[in-house]
Amino acid sequence: MDEIIAFCKRRGFVYQGSEIYGGMAGLYDFGPYGVQLLNNIKTEWRRANVQMKQNYVEIDSAIFKMPETWVASGHVGGFADPLSECKKCHTRIRVDKELGKIGVEADEKMSEKELQEIFDVNKANIKCPHCGAKDWTEPKMFNLLVKSNLGDFTGKGETPVYLPGEACQGIYLNYKNIVDTTRVKVPFGVAQIGKAFRNEISPRNFLFRCREFEQADTQYFVRPHENEEAYQKIKQERFDWYVNLGVKAENLRFKQHEHLVFYANDAWDIEYNFPSYGFDEVEGIHDRTDYDLTQHMKFSGVDLNYTDPTTGEKYIPWILETSVGMGRMFLTFLSDAYTVEKVGDNERVVLKLDKRLAPIKAAVFPLLKNKPELVEKAREIYAKLSETMMCEFDDNGNIGKRYRRQDEIGTPACVVVDFDTLDENSPNFGTVAVRDRDTMEQTRVKTEDLEKVL
Numbered sequence: 025m026d027e028i029i030a031f032c033k034r035r036g037f038v039y040q041g042s043e044i045y046g047g048m049a050g051l052y053d054f055g056p057y058g059v060q061l062l063n064n065i066k067t068e069w070r071r072a073n074v075q076m077k078q079n080y081v082e083i084d085s086a087i088f089k090m091p092e093t094w095v096a097s098g099h100v101g102g103f104a105d106p107l108s109e110c111k112k113c114h115t116r117i118r119v120d121k122e123l124g125k126i127g128v129e130a131d132e133k134m135s136e137k138e139l140q141e142i143f144d145v146n147k148a149n150i151k152c153p154h155c156g157a158k159d160w161t162e163p164k165m166f167n168l169l170v171k172s173n174l175g176d177f178t179g180k181g182e183t184p185v186y187l188p189g190e191a192c193q194g195i196y197l198n199y200k201n202i203v204d205t206t207r208v209k210v211p212f213g214v215a216q217i218g219k220a221f222r223n224e225i226s227p228r229n230f231l232f233r234c235r236e237f238e239q240a241d242t243q244y245f246v247r248p249h250e251n252e253e254a255y256q257k258i259k260q261e262r263f264d265w266y267v268n269l270g271v272k273a274e275n276l277r278f279k280q281h282e283h284l285v286f287y288a289n290d291a292w293d294i295e296y297n298f299p300s301y302g303f304d305e306v307e308g309i310h311d312r313t314d315y316d317l318t319q320h321m322k323f324s325g326v327d328l329n330y331t332d333p334t335t336g337e338k339y340i341p342w343i344l345e346t347s348v349g350m351g352r353m354f355l356t357f358l359s360d361a362y363t364v365e366k367v368g369d370n371e372r373v374v375l376k377l378d379k380r381l382a383p384i385k386a387a388v389f390p391l392l393k394n395k396p397e398l399v400e401k402a403r404e405i406y407a408k409l410s411e412t413m414m415c416e417f418d419d420n421g422n423i424g425k426r427y428r429r430q431d432e433i434g435t436p437a438c439v440v441v442d443f444d445t446l447d448e449n450s451p452n453f454g455t456v457a458v459r460d461r462d463t464m465e466q467t468r469v470k471t472e473d474l475e476k477v478l
């Protein structure tokens with residue numbers, strides 16, 4: 025993982041957030057190649073979850089939401105606890121629950137210092153329920169929601185306006201709008217890619233656990249009790265999506281949640297075998313019953329029942345959710361594609377990304393920098409190809425070095441303009457050499473066919 029983090033920095037994929045000021049933990053900026061990869065992943069996610077689904081629509085909701093949203097969702101009440109984290113496996117425990125058993129009581133107004141004095145977790149000999157270790161961080165009064173100072177001009181309450189702890193709430197808030205203004209009928213899905221912010225106690229593992237991240241969510245609304253078959257189908261589709269985009273199946277697995285929240289019917293994660301720390305959650309797939317809409321109906325007072333247009337039957341739809349962090353997805357595709365291989369006596373780093381995900385689709389080179397006619401032709405081809413795909417022009421250094429630079433960032437094809445291209449007496453006149461990233465083999469392609477071939 026250290027090698028991948030260094031690679032991401034070196035080749036302009038991912039930078040530490042606010043690096044010139046010393047960097048901020050849990051925040052990352054995507055660089056020029058990173059943003060292309062990220063956008064391509066989003067395009068493929070949208071293709072599978074919106075474009076190719078007849079009964080799915082996409083929305084993009086505002087980041088700020090009425091404060092009641094987070095009360096209804098359970099985030100306001102559910103996260104303000106004194107928490108300690110196992111230093112070994114990062115499991116968090118509510119220390120008030122543990123120490124309550126021996127007569128130590130928490131007070132909501134306690135300062136962090138008072139809290140830490142009263143709750144000496146390490147002296148209390150508490151075993152981590154997950155790994156059995158007894159090594160805890162000092163407890164912190166913790167609410168995962170990030171507050172903003174945006175005014176709550178509704179005059180309804182004193183709850184601060186939070187940044188979203190999860191992006192999907194925007195879908196629930198717009199469920200009625202979507203039903204009223206589009207032609208969707210249950211069962212239907214709503215997709216969204218949106219920002220989420222969490223006061224993570226210990227951000228770690230690069231893009232895996234950040235304080236600001238993007239989530240790609242789908243919420244599939246079904247008739248009550250008609251969840252099971254659809255849930256199995258969605259689970260498998262999501263798994264297959266990663267494999268279809270090149271992730272090695274042996275590096276992916278399903279894991280069922282052992283402890284379900286009280287309203288959930290079932291919950292599974294798709295896990296990826298990350299370098300250095302092994303299998304961990306990339307995507308959650310949750311069978312959530314009618315909890316979300318029921319809560320918002322209760323708190324907003326708006327009737328969120330769905331009326332079946334044929335039978336007139338009224339009900340609150342059940343929800344099947346898929347939720348994945350864009351950063352975790354990015355890390356999955358990048359780690360899986362990152363390859364170091366021997367070429368003769370040398371080594372090359374090659375990012376074996378699926379072509380659909382590659383940040384740059386083609387690099388165009390003149391064979392030699394000091395031959396104006398080659399440079400001019402290469403520039404002309406580059407300008408033409410750039411109309412339809414992300415391309416790069418490179419005339420710097422020997423051709424081998426230029427190939428290696430493109431291999432490292434996963435460019436599927438290098439196009440070389442050489443003397444034959446311009447030599448009317450050559451059988452290869454009017455063609456360019458196209459070199460394949462994975463096989464390293466070259467073929468000649470007519471310049472007019474280039475766009476189609478690529």
Ligand code: ATP
Pocket residue numbers: 190222224231232233234235237239305306307308347348349350351352
């Ligand atoms: P975890 O158990 O790893 O904290 P979670 O179960 O809290 O994750 P959800 O709330 O279900 O996660 O969020 C859905 C998805 O959002 C996760 O599967 C993950 O891909 C992503 N995600 C959650 N928290 C973070 C984070 N702090 N940084 C980056 N991605 C995250």
